[in-house]
Amino acid sequence: MRKRIWGLLYGILCAAAFTGCSVTEETKLENEELQPVELVVWGAEEDEELMNQIIQSFQIHYQGQADFQISFEVQGESQCKDALIGGLEDGADVFTFADDQLNTLAAAGALTPIENADEIRNRNLSSTVEAALVNDQLYAYPLTADNGYFLYYNKQYITEEQAKTLDGILEAAAANGKLFTMDWTSAWYVYSFFGNTGLQVGLNDDGITNYCTWNQKDGDIRGVDVAQAMLRIAEQPGFASYTDEEFLNGVKNGTVIAGVSGVWNSVAIKEAWGANVGAVKLPTYTCDGRQVQMASFSGCKLIGVNAYSKYPEWASRLAEWITNEENQQLRFEMRGQGPSNIAVANSAEVSQSPAIVALLEQSEFSQLQRVGGKFWDPVSKFAGNMAAGNPSGQSLQAQLDEMAEGVSAR
Amino acid sequence: MKKKLTIQQRLILPIILLGIVALISNALSVIGINNVNFNAAEIVDNDMVGLEILQNIRHTTTNIHKMALSHIVATDYNTMIAVVEQIKEEEVTLETYLEEYENYVTEDEEAIYAQLLEDYDSFKHALVYLVCASADSKTQDAYAYANGDVADFGSAMAGDIDELYGAVRARTASTANIKLLIV
Secondary structure (H helix, E strand, O other): OHHHHHHHHHHHHHHHHHHHHHHHHHHHHHHHOOOEEEEEEEEOHHHHHHHHHHHHHHHHHOOOOOEEEEEEEEOOHHHHHHHHHHOHHHOOOEEEEEHHHHHHHHHOOOOOOOOOHHHHHHOEOHHHHHHOEEOOEEOOEEEEOOOOOEEEEEOOOOOOOHHHEHHHHHHHHHHOOOEEEEOOOOHHHHHHHHOOOOOOEEEOOOOOOEEEOOOOOOOOOOHHHHHHHHHHHHHOOOEEEOOHHHHHHHHHHOOEEEEEEOHHHHHHHHHHHHHHEEEEOOOEEEEOOEEEEOOEEEOOEEEEEOOOOOOHHHHHHHHHHHOOHHHHHHHHHHHOOOEOEHHHHOOHHHHOOHHHHHHHHHHHHEEEOOOOHHHHHHHHHHHHHHHOOOOOOOOHHHHHHHHHHHHOOO | OOOOOOHHHHHHHHHHHHHHHHHHHHHHHHHHHHHHHHHHHHHHHHHHHHHHHHHHHHHHHHHHHHHHHHHHHOOOHHHHHHHHHHHHHHHHHHHHHHHHHHHHOOHHHHHHHHHHHHHHHHHHHHHHHHHHHHHOOOHHHHHHHHHHHHHHHHHHHHHHHHHHHHHHHHHHHHHHHHHHHHO
8 A cells, every 4th residue: 555655656756757847848949949030141243152152151150049041142342332322221231342332331321330349450451440440430341452453464465564564465455356455434443544643533521522633734644645545545456445244254255365353353364364364563554655654443342231230230240250260261262352351361372362462563553442422423424435435526625624523523 | 752852962963964964075075186186196197298208209300300401411421420320319219209108008099109100110211211312422312302201201200299199188188177077
């Protein structure tokens, strides 16, 4: 009898214990239910493979912390601001953009100051950190330190000597029935003709409006001299104004043997031209009977986190992940892009890259890209007319005046 | 046989009756005063506080609208960045007021309150477009938003607030009248 009672008591105790276990397990499972995190990332078309790889490693790293649904969408870095401002609340959570768009994005409330700014500052080149600052506050994550352009040429057709002058390049191109190309629809590249002439363009103290003396009628080199030089270049059979995409297509199909572009195309050009790839500073061009070194804009690419993201913490973590040392190393390996991360930038591999060397060579003649929004369209319109051989016949001075007025408009 | 009341008894009876009436009257008065107090407390605690929150909502909305206009007329990025931060702070304040006001919404006012939230949502979206256009130096577009959607949804919010205000006032008056009648 006594044994039966003890047996019954043990049975009750076991049942109670199992019941307890079951409840705990259920509670645990409930707690472990992962929260969905949906993020959209914008980046350049050429970066798609790289970015997908980075996104995948991010998801693996943070596995079990959220139910991730991260997608990559193609959005050119140079137009990122326009796309974002057109629909900020529906825009990407994390996006890549050129540093000249920073002020506008901050003023639009699209970006907010980064919380762990000191950490980010310490591991990136000071020039890239400066490019991401507004009022000494870090608003974006530095990604690359290479947003500039230089000359790519095919050594099979153009000698090292010819690559020093635009005349030499155009001559070689014409002689081979090929092309040298440059994008004159983009004011970013057109700056190169004016940058080293003593004619000025830049941002006023308000950070919004520009000053522009590209229409100057006196001085060592006048605006008209540059315009005439551009017209002469446009007339050459070896010249074509191609967009960056058209340039790359031309490189691939063999019609283009030289062009002005940046490190973002280094891998594709290497694939097309192999050992014949030449990458050097921009050439000189003939202006008012003398050789003028072509200038360039410089800058860097940044990663921004949309202030209207529904998952700001995860978006920030992803932005940090994209720009960390490992992924900047991967970016250099896959895309040949110059890193902003100090450790990667100092590596022997990076300092030996021909594209990075060319960019460094050009940096002596480059200017940090700091112009207001009204710079782009008037310059693009003017250069478009020059590229087309001035079909309207309007006086060059009048066109320069119109351009300068548009650039410095309030 | 009827028992005759003594003079003493005859005199004391009306006094007792009067005493009872006075007692009942006083009791009713105390209850009445308690009701008035309770009613006054209800008006102060609920209706007056509710009205104050409504005033705050109206005031903050107007502030945000004014800030958006200063964003357009700002002549440098630093001012724009400062203004956009202020706008976001004011939006947080406004959202707190809106959330707080939910506690004072009666069943009859639920629809107006829902409309107010909806209009605020549209107002907020329109503000984003305004500020973006303004930051991108598209001043004409920014003014178009300011005079269009932002103004329209701002007015709609003001209308909703007026309606809620009127409803609270009517509720207060009717509550007070009923209680006074009871007293």
